[in-house]
Amino acid sequence: MMKMRSDTIKKSVLVAVGVIENTDGEIFICRRGASQHQAYKWEFPGGKVEAGESVAQALARELAEEIGIAVRSCQPFMRIEHDYGDKQVILDIRKVTAFTGKPQGLEGQPSRWVPVTELHSYDFPAANSPIVDKLLTEAGN
Ligand SMILES: Nc1nc2c([nH]c(=O)n2[C@@H]2O[C@H](COP(=O)(O)OP(=O)(O)OP(=O)(O)O)[C@@H](O)[C@H]2O)c(=O)[nH]1
Numbered sequence: 418m419m420k421m422r423s424d425t426i427k428k429s430v431l432v433a434v435g436v437i438e439n440t441d442g443e444i445f446i447c448r449r450g451a452s453q454h455q456a457y458k459w460e461f462p463g464g465k466v467e468a469g470e471s472v473a474q475a476l477a478r479e480l481a482e483e484i485g486i487a488v489r490s491c492q493p494f495m496r497i498e499h500d501y502g503d504k505q506v507i508l509d510i511r512k513v514t515a516f517t518g519k520p521q522g523l524e525g526q527p528s529r530w531v532p533v534t535e536l537h538s539y540d541f542p543a544a545n546s547p548i549v550d551k552l553l554t555e556a557g558n
């Protein structure tokens with residue numbers, strides 16, 4: 418049998434991520450906590466898809482838990498595979514265009530609405546660059 422370097426095969430984590438847009442065209446972002454992977458980076462809220470869940474179900478659950486909204490409508494936005502070295506992630510990003518409730522950091526995380534054109538001023542995890550680029554392109558910038 419062929420020998421393989423122990424780091425050749427890595428298990429990827431599937432993550433449901435929500436780009437939440439309000440009627441002013443702003444996007445809701447949160448800051449990750451000290452004990453989390455990619456600590457203190459800003460993020461689009463979301464989390465790991467659990468066994469037996471669809472991405473849409475995971476997104477609805479995570480957004481209810483983390484920021485207290487109920488998703489009413491979401492569409493596929495993009496999918497990004499990224500290797501952080503210590504962790505390999507597959508981000509399945511959905512655009513959330515209708516929801517009920519007022520988004521807030523229910524786990525104590527800082528959060529805010531940001532105009533698309535100001536997203537580049539925030540420090541996001543490296544995997545997120547294509548998300549910010551696509552939002553800017555869509556907004557005509
Ligand atoms: N939610 C979220 N996760 C992201 C983004 N970008 C990105 O690389 N990730 C990575 O996706 C992975 C899983 O996300 P998560 O930590 O929110 O998962 P979770 O809510 O289930 O967290 P937990 O482990 O604290 O329960 C993390 O390694 C995180 O660094 C993003 O914009 N939003």
Ligand SMILES: [Mg+2]
Nearest residue numbers: 462463464465
């Ligand atoms: Mg999370």
